[in-house]
Amino acid sequence: MSNKQLDPYTAKAENDNLSPQEKIEGLHSIVKNVKTGMLTTRSASGQLHARAMAPAGPVDPNQVTLVFIANRASAKFDEIEHDAHVNVSFYDESTTNWASYAGIAKIIQDKNKIAKHWSSATAAWFGDLGDGVHKGDQNDPRVAVIEVIPDEIRYWYATRGKVGQAVDVAVGAVTGRTAAPGELRTITKSEIQLVQGLTSK
Amino acid sequence: MSNKQLDPYTAKAENDNLSPQEKIEGLHSIVKNVKTGMLTTRSASGQLHARAMAPAGPVDPNQVTLVFIANRASAKFDEIEHDAHVNVSFYDESTTNWASYAGIAKIIQDKNKIAKHWSSATAAWFGDLGDGVHKGDQNDPRVAVIEVIPDEIRYWYATRGKVGQAVDVAVGAVTGRTAAPGELRTITKSEIQLVQGLTSK
Numbered sequence: 001m002s003n004k005q006l007d008p009y010t011a012k013a014e015n016d017n018l019s020p021q022e023k024i025e026g027l028h029s030i031v032k033n034v035k036t037g038m039l040t041t042r043s044a045s046g047q048l049h050a051r052a053m054a055p056a057g058p059v060d061p062n063q064v065t066l067v068f069i070a071n072r073a074s075a076k077f078d079e080i081e082h083d084a085h086v087n088v089s090f091y092d093e094s095t096t097n098w099a100s101y102a103g104i105a106k107i108i109q110d111k112n113k114i115a116k117h118w119s120s121a122t123a124a125w126f127g128d129l130g131d132g133v134h135k136g137d138q139n140d141p142r143v144a145v146i147e148v149i150p151d152e153i154r155y156w157y158a159t160r161g162k163v164g165q166a167v168d169v170a171v172g173a174v175t176g177r178t179a180a181p182g183e184l185r186t187i188t189k190s191e192i193q194l195v196q197g198l199t200s201k
Numbered sequence: 202m203s204n205k206q207l208d209p210y211t212a213k214a215e216n217d218n219l220s221p222q223e224k225i226e227g228l229h230s231i232v233k234n235v236k237t238g239m240l241t242t243r244s245a246s247g248q249l250h251a252r253a254m255a256p257a258g259p260v261d262p263n264q265v266t267l268v269f270i271a272n273r274a275s276a277k278f279d280e281i282e283h284d285a286h287v288n289v290s291f292y293d294e295s296t297t298n299w300a301s302y303a304g305i306a307k308i309i310q311d312k313n314k315i316a317k318h319w320s321s322a323t324a325a326w327f328g329d330l331g332d333g334v335h336k337g338d339q340n341d342p343r344v345a346v347i348e349v350i351p352d353e354i355r356y357w358y359a360t361r362g363k364v365g366q367a368v369d370v371a372v373g374a375v376t377g378r379t380a381a382p383g384e385l386r387t388i389t390k391s392e393i394q395l396v397q398g399l400t401s402k
Contacts, residue, residue, distance in 0.1 A: 091292055
């Protein structure tokens with residue numbers, strides 16, 4: 001059983017002393033820098049599969065959902081239809097920052113929604129199949145939006161550079177004090193609902 | 202339903218023309234470069250949670266398992282005990298390479314196994330609680346090994362640099378030809394079993 005007293009690293013790193021808006025700003029700074037996340041879905045046999053996906057823009061300042069343009073014919077849709085619980089994680093090597101969105105994936109094929117997030121480069125991932133239907137454009141029936149509506153977002157925001165972190169860890173190892181060269185921040189379900197009330201229509 | 206004919210990107214990118222050893226070499230080059238992966242576990246309510254974890258060394262040349270040293274008191278153990286299916290993903294911003302290990306997590310508290318993978322820096326994540334038992338050393342009862350035994354490993358290996366990839370995508374968008382500026386490689390369950398026969402004792 002998890003036990004906070006015995007896990008001083010997590011306890012020390014947690015920072016709940018920020019407004020939802022400040023937490024979203026920190027989150028967006030990570031996602032903007034990494035650009036590409038790993039979308040994890042669950043197969044019928046229980047296996048967890050991940051693949052790289054770059055969220056589509058534009059992103060509103062208070063937005064906590066993630067939007068992906070994807071090919072309906074790819075295997076991830078089978079997995080999402082079987083279990084809508086997904087995770088999208090971002091890891092930034094340069095800072096060690098990371099973010100984890102635990103949420104529900106919704107599959108949307110609404111033309112307006114696709115148009116809002118379509119970019120010309122997206123076409124390259126579909127290809128024109130030459131049958132007059134699958135043209136790799138916005139009207140191609142393969143094109144779908146995967147919207148991830150988070151239940152909880154958790155992220156690590158390094159408050160020290162890589163060298164400072166290494167020093168923290170080294171000092172921790174010698175002194176027995178727990179290293180925590182950054183902050184663990186959680187955007188809770190109720191904060192997400194609050195923000196979604198602001199941004200959805 | 203997924204359909205390979207309608208997903209030319211995946212079909213074009215797949216390369217099955219490599220030996221297991223060549224595939225493992227490519228995989229290791231990614232993991233070595235990124236160093237830190239995202240471990241995704243599943244909660245009792247079905248949510249998928251991810252957090253950054255750096256695999257412990259040393260790594261044998263044919264090794265396909267991942268080993269992590271972790272604190273038994275952290276929440277991920279509750280999730281692994283509930284459902285042992287996990288994913289570990291690696292994303293390398295600098296090359297766009299990524300890897301996904303879909304596997305089963307085993308929790309091990311064997312002292313020899315811990316000793317094999319322990320490094321002095323690890324102590325900093327535990328801290329000395331000052332009770333003479335939880336000292337943050339190798340013998341601390343909180344210290345555990347999470348070994349991830351993969352069912353399938355899938356990874357993307359970029360065969361062109363970032364600029365070349367951008368060109369591929371741009372040309373694809375204009376011509377309707379599908380972009381595939383790299384390879385998707387799969388290390389299958391039977392290949393994993395073959396390799397594990399070589400490396401485990």
